[in-house]
Amino acid sequence: MVLNYIWISFFLVAFVIAVVRLIFLGDAEIFPALMTNTYETAKMAFELALGLTGVLALWSGIMKIGEKGGIVKVFYRYLGPFLRKLFPGIPENHPSIGPMIMNISANMLGLDNAATPLGLKAMEGMQELNEKKDTASNAQIMFLVLNTSSLTILPITIMLYRSQLGAQDPSDVFIPILIATFFSSMAGLISVSIFQKINLFDKTIMLYLGSICVIIAGIIAYFSTIEKEAINAISSTAGNMLLFMVIVYFIVLAMRKKVNVYEAFIEGAKDGFKVAVTIIPYLVAMLVGIGLFRTSGALDYIVDGISAVVGWMGFNTDFTPALPTAFMKPLSGSGARGMMIDAMNTYGADSFVGRLTSVMQGSTETTFYVLAVYFGAVNIRNSRYAVTCGLIADLAGIIAAIGVSYLFFH
Numbered sequence: 333m334v335l336n337y338i339w340i341s342f343f344l345v346a347f348v349i350a351v352v353r354l355i356f357l358g359d360a361e362i363f364p365a366l367m368t369n370t371y372e373t374a375k376m377a378f379e380l381a382l383g384l385t386g387v388l389a390l391w392s393g394i395m396k397i398g399e400k401g402g403i404v405k406v407f408y409r410y411l412g413p414f415l416r417k418l419f420p421g422i423p424e425n426h427p428s429i430g431p432m433i434m435n436i437s438a439n440m441l442g443l444d445n446a447a448t449p450l451g452l453k454a455m456e457g458m459q460e461l462n463e464k465k466d467t468a469s470n471a472q473i474m475f476l477v478l479n480t481s482s483l484t485i486l487p488i489t490i491m492l493y494r495s496q497l498g499a500q501d502p503s504d505v506f507i508p509i510l511i512a513t514f515f516s517s518m519a520g521l522i523s524v525s526i527f528q529k530i531n532l533f534d535k536t537i538m539l540y541l542g543s544i545c546v547i548i549a550g551i552i553a554y555f556s557t558i559e560k561e562a563i564n565a566i567s568s569t570a571g572n573m574l575l576f577m578v579i580v581y582f583i584v585l586a587m588r589k590k591v592n593v594y595e596a597f598i599e600g601a602k603d604g605f606k607v608a609v610t611i612i613p614y615l616v617a618m619l620v621g622i623g624l625f626r627t628s629g630a631l632d633y634i635v636d637g638i639s640a641v642v643g644w645m646g647f648n649t650d651f652t653p654a655l656p657t658a659f660m661k662p663l664s665g666s667g668a669r670g671m672m673i674d675a676m677n678t679y680g681a682d683s684f685v686g687r688l689t690s691v692m693q694g695s696t697e698t699t700f701y702v703l704a705v706y707f708g709a710v711n712i713r714n715s716r717y718a719v720t721c722g723l724i725a726d727l728a729g730i731i732a733a734i735g736v737s738y739l740f741f742h
Contacts, residue, residue: 338660338667342621346628353629366627373623377615380673381608383496389604391488394579396600397593401585407437414540418478418521418530419471421461428457432475440485451479452709459710467714468707470528476706476718480697481520481725484513486578487694493673494690499681504564505690506571507551508736512695514548516729523721555739563740618670626674631656650742651734653679654688658696658730662723665698688737695729697722 350366353359408430415433416422422429432454455472462469468476487509494502518541525532532541555563586593625631634656639649654675661668672693676686699722707715 338664339617339621342625345630346624349628349630362628366624369623369627370620373619374616376677377619378612380493380496380619381612381615384492384611385605385608387492387495388608389601391492392604392607393597393599393601394582395488396603397586397591397596398578398582399600400591400596401582401587401589403582403585404434404437406585407440408433411437413536417534417536418474418525420530421469421471422458423461426457426461428454428461431457436478439479440483448705451475451706455706455710459712464714466712468712468716468718472707472710472712473716473718473721474524474528476703477520477524477721477725478517479706480699480702480722481513481516481729483517484509484694486575490672490690490694493669494676494681494686497673497676497681497686499676499686501568501572502681503571503575504568504740505687505694506575507567508687508691508733508740509694511548511551511736512691512729512732514544515732516695516725519728520721520725523724524717527717527721552736552739567740614666615670615673618666619673622667622670622674626678648738648742650684651688651737653685654692654734657689657692658733661693661696662699662726663701665701668693668698684737684741687741688733691733691737692730695733696726699723699726 346366350362353362412429412433415436416424416429419429419432431450435450435454454475458469458471458475459465462472487506490505490509491502494505522532524530532538555567558566583593586596622631635653638655639652642649642652657668657671657675660671672689675689676683679685681687699719703715703718703722707713707718
């Protein structure tokens with residue numbers, strides 16, 4: 333419903349501004365420009381989806397190899413003790429624990445198709461323990477906020493779009509996204525823990541969080557001491573090496589389980605091809621709407637207004653053209669994706685804005701959509717503080733994305 337109103341507003345706002353420019357500014361070219369833009373962006377959306385087909389099939393095949401090799405169960409084994417501490421209200425052997433941990437693990441790996449049904453199953457299990465059926469329990473809120481701020485290890489989709497839009501090294505945002513999404517996850521976890529009075533100084537929690545914090549702090553400290561050119565080179569090399577190591581690890585896991593790796597890849601690649609075809613209407617809809625919004629001047633007015641305020645405060649304003657992606661992400665995943673693509677198409681995939689929008693896209697989640705789907709599945713009407721904590725995580729992710737992008741790319 334929110335996406336419906338957003339999409340309608342693109343057209344109505346563009347029309348009103350175009351009428352004002354025609355009548356009061358004498359801009360006779362505005363309506364021809366708007367209509368030309370609709371044809372161009374529709375064509376670009378189709379070409380973009382067509383170009384994505386091969387790469388999407390490739391990564392879908394690789395992810396299917398990992399899935400059949402049992403990568404989710406590997407995460408379950410290592411994350412289980414930590415996550416059980418965050419859900420003290422759930423008995424240790426309760427049926428909801430398995431799908432809950434596997435859902436979070438699947439989200440970290442970018443396995444959205446596997447994550448959603450697992451998440452719904454976990455919500456149903458937690459609902460059985462919920463004494464107030466129309467009100468979210470502590471466990472359900474923690475689970476939802478961890479979903480909306482989930483740590484992203486493999487931002488495959490973002491790298492695919494960057495590749496198609498001409499990025500010289502699509503994976504150069506890999507480490508920045510990892511760092512930014514860590515801060516988003518930490519903000520969500522801490523905010524919920526404060527509400528629920530969870531002891532974050534528990535030995536198990538401290539061991540997990542402390543280890544991750546040391547690694548992230550070490551990465552930031554190291555990159556803060558070297559030249560920008562070296563940052564790009566090292567980040568690119570490390571990111572690509574890690575990605576290739578993941579591919580090899582997935583294949584080895586599948587081999588150990590005696591999975592037909594080739595057949596698993598083909599099965600996943602077929603799914604990727606279907607996804608590439610399926611997203612064409614969505615890309616056309618969002619890119620045409622956003623294109624009209626930008627061509628009318630509405631997007632420039634918003635960005636210029638924010639830039640003026642930020643400049644008046646004495647800060648660098650180079651990040652402001654990327655903010656529409658940040659504003660859109662909690663409301664709509666496809667809308668934010670469209671904003672990201674529009675920014676990369678306008679400023680260049682390898683520009684500071686193009687890279688920043690990519691990091692923003694990977695460091696936050698569609699909070700309202702996730703809450704609507706998961707709470708709606710079990711008929712919960714009172715979400716309590718879930719929205720607040722989810723938006724806190726989003727804000728932390730956006731701030732971290734801006735900071736880490738300045739460190740790596742500015």
